[in-house]
Amino acid sequence: MGRTDYFHDPAAPRPNAIKVAVSAVVLDGDGRILMIRRTDNDRYSIPGGGLEAGETVSEAVAREVLEETGIEVDVSDMVGVFSNPEHVIAYDDGEVRQEFSICFRARPIGGTLRTSEESKEVLWVAPAALDSLDVHPSIKLRIEHGLASSAPYFT
Numbered sequence: 418m419g420r421t422d423y424f425h426d427p428a429a430p431r432p433n434a435i436k437v438a439v440s441a442v443v444l445d446g447d448g449r450i451l452m453i454r455r456t457d458n459d460r461y462s463i464p465g466g467g468l469e470a471g472e473t474v475s476e477a478v479a480r481e482v483l484e485e486t487g488i489e490v491d492v493s494d495m496v497g498v499f500s501n502p503e504h505v506i507a508y509d510d511g512e513v514r515q516e517f518s519i520c521f522r523a524r525p526i527g528g529t530l531r532t533s534e535e536s537k538e539v540l541w542v543a544p545a546a547l548d549s550l551d552v553h554p555s556i557k558l559r560i561e562h563g564l565a566s567s568a569p570y571f572t
Contacts, residue, residue, distance in 0.1 A: 418457060418508055418509045418510060419457050419458065419508070419509045420457045420458050420506055420507065420508050420509070421458070421506070421507045422458065422460075422504065422505075422506050422553055422555075423504070423505045423506075423507065424503065424504050424553070424554055424555065425503045425504075426505075429505045429507075430505065430507050430513045431505075431513065432502075432505050432513045432514060432515040433511075433512065433513050433514075434512050434513065434514045434515075435514065435515050435517050436467050436468075436514055436517065437467065437468040437474075437517060437519070438465055438466060438467050438468065438517060438518040438519070439465050439466070439467075439468060439474050439477045439478045439481060439518065439519050439520070439521065440462075440463050440464065440465025440478075440481075440518050440519075440520045440521070440556075440559060441463060441464055441465060441478050441481070441482050441490065441492070441520065441521050441522070441523045442463055442496055442520065442521070442522050442523070442559060442560055442563025442564070443463070443464070443482060443488065443490055443522075443523045443524065443525060444522070444524060444563075444564075445524075445525055445541055447541075447543075448543070448544065449541035449542055449543050449544075450463065450541070450542050450543075450544060450547070450560060450563075450564075451463070451464065451482070451486055451488060451525070451539070451540075451541060452539070452540055452541075452542045452550070452552075453485050453486060453535070453536035453538065453539050454536060454537050454538035454539075454540075455535065455536065455537070456534065456535055456536065456537050457535070459537075459551070460551050460552065460553055460556075461542075461550040461551055461552045461556075462552065462553065462556050463520075463556060463559060463560065463563075464481055464482045464485040464486050464536075465478075465481050465482075465485075465518060465520075466481040466484070466485070466535070474519055474521075475492040475521070478490070478492050478521050478523060479491075479492060479523075482523065483528065484533055484535070485533050485535050485536045485539070486528075486530060486531070486533075486536065486539045487528045487529050487530055487531035487533075487539065488525050488527075488528040488529075488530065488539075489525065489526050489527040489528040490523035490524060490525055490526060491523060491524050491526050492521050492522075492523045493521070493522045493523060493524060494521065494522050495519065495520070495521050495522075495569045496520040496521060496522055496559060496562050496563045496569065496570065497519075497520055497559070497562050497569045497570030497571050498517075498518075498519050498520075498569070498570070498571040498572070499516060499517070499518045499519075499520060499555060499558065499559060499570075499571075499572060500515070500516060500517045500518075500571070500572050501516050501555065501572050502515050502516075504516035504555050516555060518559070520559045520562070520563065522563055544560075544564060547560065
């Protein structure tokens with residue numbers, strides 16, 4: 418299913434849903450960030466996805482990172498809560514979702530890089546190389562706060 422992200426766009430459709438999502442800024446021992454290239458919009462992103470019934474947010478983070486990248490992680494702390502009503506995600510099925518993602522920091526503890534149905538590329542990226550990738554501004558904001566050691570961010 419394809420998706421279109423609208424960010425501070427007056428022509429964006431009105432949201433008809435909110436879903437709790439999680440994401441992770443995963444840093445390896447060299448300070449590189451675990452990134453995926455999404456299959457639904459061809460942009461680079463940190464791994465993440467929807468919270469499922471019966472799991473905690475940290476379980477959801479670990480599951481999503483493993484599903485999308487092949488990397489097992491230990492979730493360490495929260496980066497922030499990103500709920501910008503100016504970021505709307507429209508899906509091919511008619512759902513138009515307002516952004517709501519709880520972002521965490523995590524460290525790799527095992528696994529091997531691999532792609533999935535949601536990720537056509539998985540790679541470790543040095544922070545200085547991020548500008549060479551097509552990364553949505555909302556993901557750049559999460560990464561920026563994930564690299565900073567400050568109190569959790571929220572909108």
